[in-house]
Amino acid sequence: MATYTGKTGVRYIPKVGPKFERELERFGIKTVSDLLYHFPFRYNDYSNLSSIAEAKPDEIVSITGTMAKPVNVLAKNGRRLTISQLADATGRMTLIWFNQQYLRNILKAGEQYSISGKVSLYNGKKCIFAPEYEEGEGGTKTGRLIGVYPASYGISSKFLRSRINDVIPNFVADEFLPEELLIKYGLPSLHKALMYMHSPTTLAETTKARERFAYEEMLLELLGVQQRKSDWKKTAAGCRILCEPYKNQLTDFIAKLPFALSPSQHKTLVDIFADFEREHPMNRLLEGDVGSGKTVVSGGVRSLSKRI
Numbered sequence: 001m002a003t004y005t006g007k008t009g010v011r012y013i014p015k016v017g018p019k020f021e022r023e024l025e026r027f028g029i030k031t032v033s034d035l036l037y038h039f040p041f042r043y044n045d046y047s048n049l050s051s052i053a054e055a056k057p058d059e060i061v062s063i064t065g066t067m068a069k070p071v072n073v074l075a076k077n078g079r080r081l082t083i084s085q086l087a088d089a090t091g092r093m094t095l096i097w098f099n100q101q102y103l104r105n106i107l108k109a110g111e112q113y114s115i116s117g118k119v120s121l122y123n124g125k126k127c128i129f130a131p132e133y134e135e136g137e138g139g140t141k142t143g144r145l146i147g148v149y150p151a152s153y154g155i156s157s158k159f160l161r162s163r164i165n166d167v168i169p170n171f172v173a174d175e176f177l178p179e180e181l182l183i184k185y186g187l188p189s190l191h192k193a194l195m196y197m198h199s200p201t202t203l204a205e206t207t208k209a210r211e212r213f214a215y216e217e218m219l220l221e222l223l224g225v226q227q228r229k230s231d232w233k234k235t236a237a238g239c240r241i242l243c244e245p246y247k248n249q250l251t252d253f254i255a256k257l258p259f260a261l262s263p264s265q266h267k268t269l270v271d272i273f274a275d276f277e278r279e280h281p282m283n284r285l286l287e288g289d290v291g292s293g294k295t296v297v298s299g300g301v302r303s304l305s306k307r308i
Contacts, residue, residue: 003172004171005174006173008032009030010163013163015163020155023154032171036167038150039197040198041149043203044146046062046144046146047144049063051088052090052091053090055126060118060119063116064088065113067112068086070103081097082096084107093125094125096127108135112135113134114135114137114142115142116132116138116141117130145200145206147197161198164198173190174190175191185211187212193212193213232280241277243277249304253300254300264293265293
């Protein structure tokens with residue numbers, strides 16, 4: 001059985017031929033990592049397991065039963081329908097698909113299927129329009145939370161979900177977050193987080209996974225900033241400015257204020273003036289909530305810089 005790493009090309013995934021490889025590439029998905037980081041934007045909850053007798057109109061349910069022989073029908077309005085029935089120990093239910101005549105050759109009469117969808121009424125009897133289905137007792141496309149993925153023409157959410165399900169069991173995750181960080185912040189491992197995102201048993205699992213990926217994204221961004229800053233220090237030359245001779249001007253500016261600076265404002269000014277005295281250019285963002293005192297800090301810097 002094949003194994004996958006994040007760098008494996010999508011062409012090596014089952015049922016991804018040249019056509020789908022091109023479609024996925026247009027969608028920005030070139031590697032297994034790209035595919036697994038293509039997260040659902042919502043979930044259909046098919047975890048309500050029911051019998052046919054217990055299923056009520058407007059409920060979203062999953063039911064396991066025996067499939068009858070499907071037939072293709074042309075409706076009066078011109079729509080092409082594929083109609084079958086599902087039977088369990090408590091009753092029978094009609095299943096209707098639109099414009100999917102091929103299902104007549106795919107659905108096997110007499111075999112057990114799990115179906116999921118919203119219960120409606122058709123000619124006064126229970127039915128499900130366009131249900132999800134799979135052979136057996138379900139668990140992959142029915143009977144649980146099912147991810148709905150951002151899709152495009154030529155690449156459906158169903159196709160993406162199926163390919164992801166093919167990959168995840170054999171994906172070799174290259175965990176890059178230190179174990180102490182995972183423990184400290186209660187974050188799941190990379191492989192477990194991917195399972196939580198794509199095959200969750202509860203919405204709480206998706207929340208934990210999103211926390212991990214949000215932390216991961218922010219950490220990588222900050223590491224990138226630090227790397228750029230480090231590279232900049234090595235290549236960019238600045239003009240060192242000694243602020244000590246002008247310290248009195250800053251003291252006069254602060255003394256004239258009708259209020260006292262907070263400790264964080266004092267610290268920010270000290271940090272900025274320390275940047276002035278370094279031999280590389282300053283790269284600093286002054287950030288704070290509205291009313292937190294950013295303007296007076298910038299005023300203090302201007303009061304000194306215009307005298308230098």
